[in-house]
């Protein structure tokens with residue numbers, strides 16, 4: 001891929017997702033494009049670029065963003081965040097709160113929002129009058145359709161910190177399905193975090209946006225952190241990935257512990 005073509009792809013991807021592909025990502029881009037190009041029967045990078053930008057329905061652009069985004073995730077990934085959530089849920093419940101609203105922003109194939117739902121049920125599931133909902137959004141239509149199916153490989157549940165059969169049921173050879181009462185707590189939607197204003201209002205109790213902002217530049221991060229701030233309730237929490245820091249970006253937030261911030 002020549003320099004000019006690489007820059008064309010990088011700015012197209014940046015404009016539509018905020019994902020910032022530096023020069024060092026050229027190999028990565030090439031590897032990810034090849035598979036999709038093979039599927040559509042194009043072998044030239046420039047030709048594939050023209051194909052994407054000429055598609056009036058922008059469907060190929062969505063496929064491009066699908067192959068570019070990194071979707072690695074897992075149940076109870078970075079488990080201390082779920083322990084933290086369990087402890088604040090107890091506090092909120094004791095203070096009389098009965099309605100809970102969360103957002104998994106960049107939810108990938110659903111493991112994160114389902115882990116949130118399971119944590120809520122484990123912590124408050126026995127309580128009456130519990131009204132808890134999780135909005136789960138992503139830019140990749142492919143991962144969203146997997147999330148909506150709610151079917152996972154059984155081996156992905158290894159190390160689950162709760163009794164598996166309470167929340168999953170067998171779904172064929174080596175597969176499990178998230179049970180209906182857990183699925184009902186989660187609503188999946190397509191949303192580009194870098195897109196125009198978000199089509200919903202708060203107040204939210206907590207936002208999980210973990211391992212997503214690493215792909216954005218400072219300007220892109222700042223923009224969405226400000227939006228998160230507006231959507232959170234007073235003293236609501238923003239949780240980011242363990243390897244991320246909001247140092248210098250999170251005005252209006254108090255640092256609680258590594259990767260956890262509270263709106264002030």
Ligand SMILES: C[S@@+](CC[C@H](N)C(=O)[O-])C[C@H]1O[C@@H](n2cnc3c(N)ncnc32)[C@H](O)[C@@H]1O
Pocket residue numbers: 016017018019069070071072073074077105106107108109112137138139140143191192193194209210211212215241
């Ligand atoms: C590495 S996964 C993280 C999944 C989960 N939050 C976790 O920590 O396990 C990053 C996700 O962010 C999504 N993503 C990347 N850019 C996005 C954007 N501009 N808007 C919404 N989602 C985006 C990707 O599609 C991907 O599913």
